[in-house]
Amino acid sequence: MTNEFVLEAITREFPESVISSSEPYGMLTIEVKKEDLKKIVHYLRDSSLEFNFLTDICGIHYPEFPEKEIGVVYHLHNMMANFRLRLKIFMSRENIEVDSLVELYAGANWMERETFDFYGIKFKGHPDLRAILNMEDLGYHPMLKEYRLEDGTRTDKDDNMFGR
Amino acid sequence: MSDNKPVIRTDAPAPEGYEGEGFFATKLSSVIGMARKFSLWPLPFATSCCGIEFMATLNPTYDASRFGMERNSFSPRQADMLMVCGTISKKLGPVLKEVYTQMAEPKWVVAVGACASSGGIFDTYSVLQGIDKIIPVDVYVPGCPPRPEQIIEGVMQVQALVESESIRRRDMPEYQKLLDSYNISN
Numbered sequence: 576m577t578n579e580f581v582l583e584a585i586t587r588e589f590p591e592s593v594i595s596s597s598e599p600y601g602m603l604t605i606e607v608k609k610e611d612l613k614k615i616v617h618y619l620r621d622s623s624l625e626f627n628f629l630t631d632i633c634g635i636h637y638p639e640f641p642e643k644e645i646g647v648v649y650h651l652h653n654m655m656a657n658f659r660l661r662l663k664i665f666m667s668r669e670n671i672e673v674d675s676l677v678e679l680y681a682g683a684n685w686m687e688r689e690t691f692d693f694y695g696i697k698f699k700g701h702p703d704l705r706a707i708l709n710m711e712d713l714g715y716h717p718m719l720k721e722y723r724l725e726d727g728t729r730t731d732k733d734d735n736m737f738g739r
Numbered sequence: 740m741s742d743n744k745p746v747i748r749t750d751a752p753a754p755e756g757y758e759g760e761g762f763f764a765t766k767l768s769s770v771i772g773m774a775r776k777f778s779l780w781p782l783p784f785a786t787s788c789c790g791i792e793f794m795a796t797l798n799p800t801y802d803a804s805r806f807g808m809e810r811n812s813f814s815p816r817q818a819d820m821l822m823v824c825g826t827i828s829k830k831l832g833p834v835l836k837e838v839y840t841q842m843a844e845p846k847w848v849v850a851v852g853a854c855a856s857s858g859g860i861f862d863t864y865s866v867l868q869g870i871d872k873i874i875p876v877d878v879y880v881p882g883c884p885p886r887p888e889q890i891i892e893g894v895m896q897v898q899a900l901v902e903s904e905s906i907r908r909r910d911m912p913e914y915q916k917l918l919d920s921y922n923i924s925n
Contacts, residue, residue, distance in 0.1 A: 709865065710830040717864040725862045728872070732862070 576624075576658040578603040584624060589615055604661040612649075612664050613674035619651060619660070620679055626651040626660060629676065632686035634694030635663075638720050644668050647696060649676075675700040693718035768906040775819070775845070776902045777807040779894070782818035782842065784835060786825030789852035789884040793824045796887040806894055815841040820897060821874075822890075826854040827867045839874045840923055844909050847897050848876045851890055853883040875917055 578598055585605060586593050592611035597604050607615055619626040630650035637644055643665035651660045664673060675698035676683040687698040688707040695716035698704055706713070715722065725732075754773060756765025781803075785793055797803045797811065812818035815838050827835055839848070850870050853859035856879040858868035870876060877900055880893035908914060918924070 713829075713864070722864070726858065726864055726866065726868055729858060729862055729868045 576653065576656045581624060581658070581660060584622075585615065585619075588618055588622075602659055602661055604663065606663045606665070609664045609666055609673055612662065613676065613679070615662070616649065616651070616676055616679055624653065625655060626653050626658075628652040628654050629680035629682050629686070630659070632676070632683060632690055634690045634696050634718065636694060636718065636720050640665075642667055645671050645694060645696060647673055647690065671695060672697045672699055674698070677701055692716070695719065768904075771906050772902045772904060776898045779806065779808055779820045779847070779897065779901065780810050780812045780818045781808050781820045781822045781894075782812050782815055782838070784821060784823045784825075784838060786827065786831070787854070789824035789855065792884045792887060793822060793851060793890055796890045801887040801891060803891065803894070806891070806898065808894065815839075816843055818842055819846050820894075821846065821848045822851055823848065823855040823870050824851040824890075826859065826861055827870055828865050829867050830865070832867050832873050835870065836873050836923070845901075845904070847878070847900065848874060849878045849880060849893050849897060850876045851880045851893065852885055853881065856881070859883060874921060874923070 578601075581603055582596055582605065589607070589611055592608045592615060594606040594608065596606070616626075618624075628651070630652045631648075632650075633648050635646040635648055637646065644667055646663055646665045649662040649664075651662065652658070653660075666673070671694075673696065675687055677687065677698075677700065684702070685707060687701055688704060690696050691698060691701075691704050692706040692709050693716055705711075709717065753763070754765050754769035756763055756769070758764075783790065783793055785791075795801060797808075808820075815821075819842065821839060821842060823835065839846070848870075850856045854861060854866070855870050856876075858866050860883070862868070867873065878893045878896045880889055882889050885893075
């Protein structure tokens with residue numbers, strides 16, 4: 576399995592869905608349409624490409640691109656061929672929702688909960704979408720970049736010590 | 740080869756009092772204070788690197804047992820010195836508070852290290868910026884992480900507090916007010 580082969584297979588199967596592709600550090604990275612994501616992953620898992628393992632799901636936030644502000648990154652792994660693939664989807668702040676992959680990979684359950692916890696991305700069809708790492712009454716999604724890095728309750732900090 | 744032999748002091752000062760032939764009269768609180776001072780039972784609330792330093796403090800090299808800290812209690816009801824060693828996240832805050840409230844009076848709290856004292860380098864959304872936000876603290880030990888000597892110094896500070904504390908202190912309205920400010924009911 577090579578990057579060209581996998582990219583070819585995906586573009587042939589879903590010509591409308593692939594938006595762009597690149598190979599940072601040799602790992603095939605494909606940006607796809609949000610609506611088709613579950614379909615594509617289902618195909619990748621069940622076709623002869625056999626991406627049988629979901630390595631990771633994580634969110635990403637680009638405040639400077641309003642059209643593509645919130646993203647979700649999926650890492651898939653074909654363990655037989657030791658081939659890795661990265662899928663990215665992007666959406667605007669108005670409609671932060673994407674299909675859940677729990678039906679395809681049971682491991683997606685906690686990963687999607689984490690992504691929801693930190694970025695507020697809702698996963699349609701997730702059986703139990705609630706915070707997993709942060710405390711339940713935190714009240715916001717801390718990895719979004721509109722929040723300050725520092726904790727506001729710190730009383731002993733002298734800005735002069737931090738060059739600010 | 741170390742050449743420092745253990746020194747056993749038998750001339751430690753007795754509490755203030757009246758001494759006569761075959762008897763010694765002193766204040767009850769001095770005796771109680773002295774007894775408490777040399778039998779502090781710590782409850783190690785160790786979450787991270789400071790916890791490891793605390794474990795080193797309990798090792799024979801530093802030998803916390805010299806201070807009567809022989810028994811580390813993991814049951815809050817049998818402990819009287821809560822040693823919070825390490826980062827306390829906001830999610831763990833309620834747990835720490837529950838442990839504190841379950842300890843029997845009299846109790847003392849040592850915040851070991853920068854994280855327990857002020858949140859340390861973790862100035863983020865998830866970390867409690869010092870345990871004194873949720874429970875009263877008696878002694879802060881600086882350091883990141885503090886060496887065992889520093890932890891022992893903190894324990895000795897607590898001992899000084901314990902020795903001089905009146906046995907009525909915990910019944911005082913000021914103490915009640917302190918607990919009320921933390922919403923801890925006694």
